[in-house]
Amino acid sequence: MFASFLLPNLWLAAPEIFLTVLALAVLFFGIHSEKTPVSPARRALLFALAQCALIGCAFWILLESDGQRALTFSNMFLHDLLADFLKLLICATMSVIFVYSRRHLAERDIPPGEFLFLALLSTLGMLVIVSANHFLPLYLGLEMLSLSSCALIALDRRRAEATEAAMKYFALGALASGFLLYGLSLLYGVSGTLEISGVAMEISAKAYTEGLDRLPLVFGLVFVVAGLAFKLGAAPFHMWLPDVYHGAPTPATLILAAAPKIAAFSMTLRLLLGGFFPLAADWQQMLMVLAVISMGIGNFVAIAQENVKRMLAYSAIAHMGFMLLGLCVGIPENETLGARQIAVSAYSASMFYVLTYVLSTVGAFGVMLLLSRKGFEADRLSDYAGLNQRSPWLAALMMIFMLSMAGLPFFVGFFAKFAVLGTVVYAGHYGLAGAAVAFSLLGAFYYLRVIKYMYFDAAPEGASPAGLGATPWGMKTLLTLNALAVALLGIFPHALLAVCLTVLDVSF
Amino acid sequence: MHGMTLLFYGFSAILLYAACRVVSARNPVHAVLHLILAFFTAACLWMLLEAEFLALALIMVYIGAVMVLFLFVVMMLDIDLARLRQSFWRYFPLGAGVGILVALExxxxLGSRFFREQSLAALPSRAAEASNTRELGALLVTDYAxxxxxAALVLLAAIVGAVALTYRKSFLRRSPDPERQVRVSAADRLRLVSMPAEKEEDGVC
Structure with missing residues (x-):
């Protein structure tokens, strides 16, 4: 019975194991009586432990990364360069998020032990998704991410909006999981295997021997793509995004808005490219529709928003649409010379897009967290009026992030859009490229409006001067570095672009 | 028609009836009882597929534990039935339309070539003495470890989330705190205010 069983190579999963152990330590040291407030020393200890978990995890990843493709845990766990790269970035993003949200947590009386533990578990879920080679770990990682995010959203129970947002996230997340599972079960029924790379082989083999009946496959694929679109937040499956971004406490919004996008991108790439490669013609069309609708709805509706969080939510929808463009032009319909090269460059453009979007969005929410005080969330547009007079430095940082998201030249967002559009034009979809450019121009309006508020409007009477004296120096430095990265990557984008290209070239 | 096929259709019919009643029953207790029937019939279907362990686990875990809990909760909650009914019938045409459409699609x-040609006879049948439980257990600790x-970590996340959301916030609880009740002093409860005495001419006595 056990003859075919190979002992798993735990070394490959060492980063995840390390993260789990330290997350449990955070949970243990976070226990405290509810009658006494959490002491600053304990807060510092928990924060240091959580940072240790993420930084240590990143070191483990670097230590065991050798660029080789390896499978373990009965082929369920995949270790390759793409997984290592994305895991490293997820850990780095979460680490930055913890620094940004530390003061906010202390001021709002959100229990730090639970918050950090749940955030670390959601990180673990993302890592599991990134290195899943089997439907089962993929789904479990997704559930780990969704469940802990849901609890993170509701953790600030004094606010009714937070509870409402958590309910919406939970209900729609369950619906999305149902879609995904139903689609995967159909594809399992056809291919007879749950391994992602095995599915592609089975489908190709079936197509070769007995001719492929596409109907059941495409039927399952529709559900899978719908589930993925829910998780990415692409229209028309975007309904949960604005309310959840708005209702959640800002640190939880930041966690939802940043790192999970990387995990969702990885999941899309692994499932569609790794698992359903023989059906590329079908899912490319579905992604194309999703991309155009997302860019349209996201950019149009964002214009009408008065709340910065809601605006950023619609902007996230639009950005995900743009990212999908790169994925849907990857494989040309006719196999020509250098088709693989074109495909890899298209996917790396998408990956570059996601990474730079995460960089800018973390910074924008960071400014919001820096401005917020107890009882003041800094999430309305009018809160930014005259920011330049109160704090020129903060206004400049926010301007850099907004310009980058709008895709103005010489910020990193411009090159990300440029790279994706380049591959779209190269694949011959001129109409698609035209639509993307038009929607981006439309989108520039609401980003520039934030800048107009900050620089050309007078501060409202009685607005507190953005007192930055109380903010820890670490947060200020990191935020400045974040903005510098956005600006410098805009001038020298080729290094990161080359890394994305190499990683995808080696991994697929 | 085999006896097995007959059984399958019989159980399926009961399952569908029970599932419909869960949604349409007027009394929530009836709905829960029909849900129990639906679970039990599903367990019978699994039994037909020779998945004895899963079938028994379904009965033990869902009917034995979860549904009984459900029943208690439903009995204790004061549900305003009239209001629930109202929204049910308002959304019923839309829900039914979508449901019928999905079923048609x-x-x-499922009527396509692929699903018709493959017969269930292709499934390998096992010897009568093969133990389901043993094989599942072996798989869980080897290939599916x-x-x-x-899954254990997902459960942990759920537990921590549930405890953090329900227990911690004392402002949501309405229980009195005996410690504070004992320590209370008269000054906390009673405030003596000195007021100017009323004048004679204003007197309304």
């Missing part, structure tokens, strides 16, 4: 797809551990 699925019927069209990784998802098994992940």
């Amino acid at each position: 699925m019927g069209l797809t 990784y998802p098994f551990e992940l």
